[in-house]
Amino acid sequence: MAEMSEEFDEEFDEEFGWHPLGEPEGRGWPMPQTLRMTDRLPARARRLVPEPVWELSRHSAGLYHRFRTDAAEIAARWTVNLEPVALGHMPASSCSGLDLYAADDRGRLRWAAVGAPTGIGTTTARLLTGIRPADSGLREYRLYLPLHNQVDDVAIGVPPGARLEIVDHDPTPPVLYYGTSIVHGIAASRCGMAMPAQLGRILGRPVIGLGFSGNARMEVELAALYAELDVAAYLIDCLPNMTAEQVADRAEPFIRRLRQDRPTTPILLIEDRTMTDAWIREGVDQGHAERRAALRRAYQRLVGSGDTNLHYLAATGLLGADDEGTVDGSHPTDLGFTRMVTHLVPACQKLVGPAGGQVG
Template identity: 45%
Template sequence: MRLHTLCFTPFVICLSALASSLWAEDTEKPELVWHDVSDWGVEGRAWTEEERFNYFDRFPAQGKETLREAVWNLSESPTGMMARFETDASEIWVRYELRSEKIALAHFPATGVSGLDLYARDGEGKWRWVQAARPYSQEVETKLLDDISPELREYAAYLPLRNPVNKLEIGVPAGTEFRGLAPRQELPIVFYGTSINHGVAASRPGMVHTAILGRHFDRPVVNLGFGGNGRMEKEVGDFLERLDAAVFVIDCLPNMGPDLVSERCVPLVNQLRKAHPDTPIVLVEDRRYANSWIRPEKDAFHDRNHAALQEAYRTLKSAGVKRLYYIEGDHLFGDDSEGTVDGSHPTDLGFWRQAEVFKPVLKKALKGR
């Protein structure tokens, strides 16, 4: 018993010290002023003048009646939305409420599914990562970072990728300068696609290729990625044609087969071209599964899917459709099979590689836009 007591005593002391440390941290919390991002607006939120059920829904309320239920449900997550602000605060807090108790998925971490990701511009005006919130419950209030050099700078907070958000506030110590930055007026890059566009399985919201490309081109982005449900649907096209975009990127093949590609690609492009005669449109092949090199049937499927999109592209070009661009899928995640978590969805490495493949094509498409 004596030995047991001696072994247990340091553990009690450690727990006591930990509790004291946590209590000290709580007592040192500064007086904060909270700012609701909906007061000045977030980028990536399209159709801003139309009624919504929730501020952070990606589609306006009308979509609940016209879109497939699965698409609508997935659109309730604020994927791709970004709140910009300026502050000279030496520490930054966030407070937000998540709608789903599914903070993480088996192959998709909580920091990506439900986290908030903070970037700032450095002295040269480049976006640099700062910190990500690690959500622990549906109600998150946490200090993102302290000991920040006290100078006025621009920040951007990416919202969670796969968990609907009811409210988001940024907190800074009382007496510091803070200004919410309204969404930029430049035409956005609009992505319509699948779970890959939706961000599965990025470690944090800023690592999706759509976000990487938004920072690279320093443009607003609208992310219309719907896990398992990006299928070139006319009903989604009905919303797309009401958007003024710098470029439309159609990246739906991972959720489609050759017959569906042949059926829907040409009509969707024609629908967008009729509404926007001069807006560039980019068609993207599906990535190959990273292990398709030892799965002949899967590899053959990708061949057929790519061939169907190539045929649609040739048909559109032959019909005189201008400003149409094409991205091949074979090298989107690289050539070493190391860019995915499950063969299908990218890791951060896969997202980065995909962005690198997109960059030269988007650079051409965005010229003069």
Template identity: 30%
Template sequence: MEKQDREAVSPHQLDPNMKIENGTTDGLTWYSPLKEPFRISGLAWFKEERIYRRLPVSPSYKIPTPVDNLANCTSGGQIHFRTNSRNISVRIRLAGGSSMYHMPATGECGMDAYFGGPGHWLFAGTASFKTGEPEYESRLFLCDSSEWRSFILNMPLYKGVKEIEIGLDQGAEVLPPEAYVSDKQIIFYGTSITQGGCAARPGMSYTNILSRRIHQEFINLGFSGNGKGEPELAHLITQIDNPACFIIDYESNSGGTEAYRKTLPEFIRILRAAYEEVPIILVSRFPYAAEAYKPELLQGRLERRDFQSDLIQKLTEAGDHRLTFVDGASLMSSRTDEATVDGVHPTDFGFMQMADNLEPVLRQVLASVEND
């Protein structure tokens, strides 16, 4: 039988829902979110330096080069505003194009949008663009009515941002967003999982999910492969004004049990020396899929879990009553191997479970401070 020539399957051609359909952005008015009434949140040093970066440009403590580079990734960065525009579009210039094999470009380099307002956020849309391109223009939201709506635009999780513009209908108005319920910031320090690897879009990292449920500013200091608990990072974190809570989750980058025994007590000590009453939540690593056939991985995790639990108990008995330990095994409601991309990094399903299980702990800790 003679073989038939068949073209390679191209989902973008066969499925109209997979086409890059940005729609026309002609006739829009373009705004810089660096200017009022837009609010940039999630970048702790933004007010002073006015750039999209998660650490100071010139830190007062020497930090490792990989951390310095990863600080340019805008994970946790958000743009808040209200408008009566029917159309919300973005133009963005990145430090580079998408390149990760196990994380969608929409999470690595994309932006997504939510509308509705505090306590009522709903997904609005995700940027569409050609993979590998360092610049793109995309529509995030379009509807028929020009009602007043509140918006959050989430910045890319794994790429630096050089410039952003927001396109709105000509004649549309822009107002400041709703004020936060508190001016205190919730600060996460951790690893690639904290940074958002491997969410399908920015809004699905677990810190961004939590930020839509608790109406305060969230600071994401997750550094992929490089959340190692250096004292210099702890000192930099203490420079953030008015923290509401610190969440420490860097065990998976700690370098093993003995290294973790050295870095963690000092990391906590530095935070506590600067802020005596600010709560600290310590989160241990959740189980990796390979623990099912690598008993040494399971043993190491359990050793570090017990070390962390014992450390928090000892510090509490010594008089520090603002400490909470969370066993990472409790963060996943179902099998962790089915909630990750590669046995380690969560999918959106995994991140949603993490947010669901960490939210009540975080709310309880924040409430305990308010009630004192």
């Protein structure tokens, strides 16, 4: 664990020069459309979407910064605004912390360090020390932001004399991934283990993670917002929080609203993962079957009406076959997230082309 300091103490200010990181990547709407740099929906969404969705959209889940530096030591400073900073099934490192990846000399992004706060407010952390020099001089880093908190004033500290460059935002068309708490990142151990983060590294392109814990019920207002964005593909993964009746009522209007503005963009409909305690609990399998049947009927109607770029991914294999991929039967652990991403990648590559990134 990184060395922490809860205040702007003199030791850190003497040892490091601080570089504000500005607007993160992984968002669809930049400033000034959003109220803060780490909001995931535009300000006008507040009057359009359910209040819980709006509040959750202010979490920085899936957002990240990229920078290059030749520093032998890296610190970070960030401010989180919401309590609690950890959940019963989610540590502070993912709920409210930072997760640092670094490129090796082959360009492969690999995990490097994590930082976590002990409470709300500003945390200063010495993330990584004794860094080996990169062959190219400047090593590229990716810093993932908290999954279940609001964050402000993210800055990187490097020793005096070290170079630091903010990397321009990737212009590659992003994938938009809309879903529930599972897409939100509950209950990853680190921010970089959430599915949008893993997919982004593997696909080699930005992934806009629009996961909303306890929500994502295919409100048509959200489809209208998402249709504003010029993306490479839409991934729709909403079944875990919907009833079969909601799927029957909402899935087709949601997709048709996307198609109104994005007639040819690939759309992948994803079935809900099978809960790992379904084998022992009455009615769970039936609920899965009813929701999936409703989604497949909507898919078949839309394809039958002429939608040639609508795709479907069945739940088989999403979490593996050993019931070991979740923390509570529903929310994946890091193991579960990695299994789901491994299952998703071939389907995504069919939509957006070969991977430009790498597994891991």
